[in-house]
Amino acid sequence: MKKINTMAGMLLVAATAMFSASCENDNINPYDYVANNGNANQGSTNVIKTAVAEYPVGSLVWSNDTTLSESVEIPVGTSLYIEPGVTVTCKADVQVPVEVVVLGNLYCLGTAEKPVTFTSDCKKPEAWGGIICGYNSEEVVLNHVDIAYAGATPTESSASFQNKLFKTTIDGxxxxxxxxxxxxxxxxxxxxxxxxxNDQTYFTGGNGVIAGNIFADSGNAADGGEAINVKAGCKLDVANNVIYNACTNAFKLSNAGNSEVVPLTDMTVYNNTIVDCGWRRSKNKKGGSVWVEKAARPVFVNNLCYDSRFGLKQPKQDGADMEHSRLTPNYYYASTATGVEQMAKGASLGIWFDTDIKSATAGQLNPLFKNFKQNAGMNINCEVDDPDKGAPLAFDKAWNFDLQQGSPALSGGVTDFARIFPNGIPFFGMKRVNFLDSANDQNYYFSAPLPQPRFGAWL
Structure with a gap:
């Protein structure tokens, strides 16, 4: 494991990498005590300079593509900035799986044209661990980032295990x-x-915005996998995401925590699209599109669920806090008779609302995606990761899950609820960066989009 020496101020400088234009957020920063005449990013008098930007002294900056053969640990109080277009390749053929353990702060400064990429040399799932943050990690920005082939099982020598993060026993x-x-x-x-x-994301605390992402081909038939797995201690706005082929759940929402003092989670989850999820666990009736448990109390509205096993579900015991939740309206489409049956009123463990929109017969109320190819032999209870036996096809980036004109899902949503962070979340580590071309200045605020009176994500 490589523990970064902050005294060395590791700096990797590459050729010029230009940022796409970004508009300044109009919200007033409630934490900004310095009049700055509207210029959010003020830089520093003592800087580390690359072809792209100036960073505060003491920062770690990755400007070049890099290959990791051992884990990297970012110390508490230290910030790592990864510049646009940088690819981080994790070697798979190593004794201890590579992890990026963030005890400090991480800022991935990708753009639409030049995303930051985390990948593996073998391009196969379970090739490396993941990005695992510590209990003192203050800020993490993943903007225009491609993360693939993670999920390896740590060893007792792994950086995450040594720091007592995520797992205290080696069991997956x-x-x-x-x-x-x-x-x-x-x-x-x-x-x-x-x-x-395994899970694409897992949260046991934090204030966050999750917006405008694609989560595709999550998990495995043996161990499962959620796209977004939320426990206690979180405040989240989650909107405008597409979740495809999460083998257990698209969302697992819970107030289970790592101690009794962890505050209950509050979250707004709206205008997301969920497709072909939950095929793994038909025998024990768990899994599907959304699983709410352990007194979870989300606002969960305007979401579109397409050909996923079941709809909204909870355990028989210790389910959602129904009194303080808002779980309707949402849109549930099934192209098969089995799908209609599993989402019907009275289905085992299902949560039913008359205000939801649901297929009453196979193929009714097709939301009409602009471009999507469903497996012709799709079986939402297949339990095996094999398209020939009904599992979803591999994700195709050419697909477009926005809705065609005339779609019945273009109306019926609600907007009469508040986001957790209506003014966005400020990231001060972004504010301290002085981008050298003002046209490429990146905003230090991030907020979820306003809810739309339709169902599903818009692209």
Whole structure:
């Protein structure tokens, strides 16, 4: 494991990498005590300079593509900035799986044209661990980031295990991204998580925005996998995401925590699209599109669920806090008679609302995606990761899950609820960066989009 020496101020400088234009957020920063005439990013008088930007002295900056053959640990109080277009390749053929353990702060400064990429040399799931954050990690920004092939099982020598993060026993793989600081902040925006062996994301604390992402091909038939797995201690706005082929759940929402003092989670989850999820666990009736348990109390509305096993479900015991939740309206479409039956009123463990929109017969109320190819032999109870036996096809980036004109899902949503962070979340580590071209200045605020009176994500 490589523990970064902050005294050396590791700096990798690459050729010029230009940022796409970004508009300044109009919200007033409630934490900004310095009049700055509207210029959010003020830089520093003592800087580390690359072809792209100036960073505060003491920062770690990755400007070049890099290959990791051992884990990297970012110390408490230290910030790592990864510049646009950088690819981090994790070697798979190593004794201890590579992890990126963030005890400090991480800022992935990708753009639409030049995303930051975390991948493996073998391009297979379970090739490396993931990005695992510590209890003192204050800020993490994943903006335009591609994260794939994570989920390896740690060893007792792994950086995450040594720091007592995520797992205290070796009993399975880690998520592609894990955040646990109840007082910390994170954003996952405009990113692509795919082909990760276990959960794509797992949260046991933190204030966050998750918006505009694609989570594809999550988990494995043996161990399962959620796209977004939330426990106690979180405040989250989750909107405008597409979740495809999460083998257990698209969302697992819970107020289970790592101690009794962890505050209950509050979250708004709206205008997300869920497709072909939950095929793994038909025998024990768990899994599907959304699983709410342990007194979870989300606002969960305007979401579109397409050909996923079941709809909204909870355990027989210790389910959602129905009194303080808002779980309707949502849109549930089934192309098969089995799908209609499993989402019908009275289905085992299902949560039913007359205000939801649901297929009463196979194929009724097709939301009409602009471009999507369903497996012709799709079986939402297949339990095996084999398209020939009914599992979802591999994700195709050419697909477009926005809705065609005339779609019945374009109306019926609600907007009469408040986001957790209506003014966005400020990330001060972004504010301290002085981008050298003002046209490429990146905003230090991130907020979820306003809810739309339709169902599903818009692209």
């Amino acid at each position: 793989g880690v998520p592609a991204f894990h955040f646990c600081n109840v007082n910390g902040k994170f954003v996952i925006a405009n990113s692509f998580f795919h082909d990760n062996y």
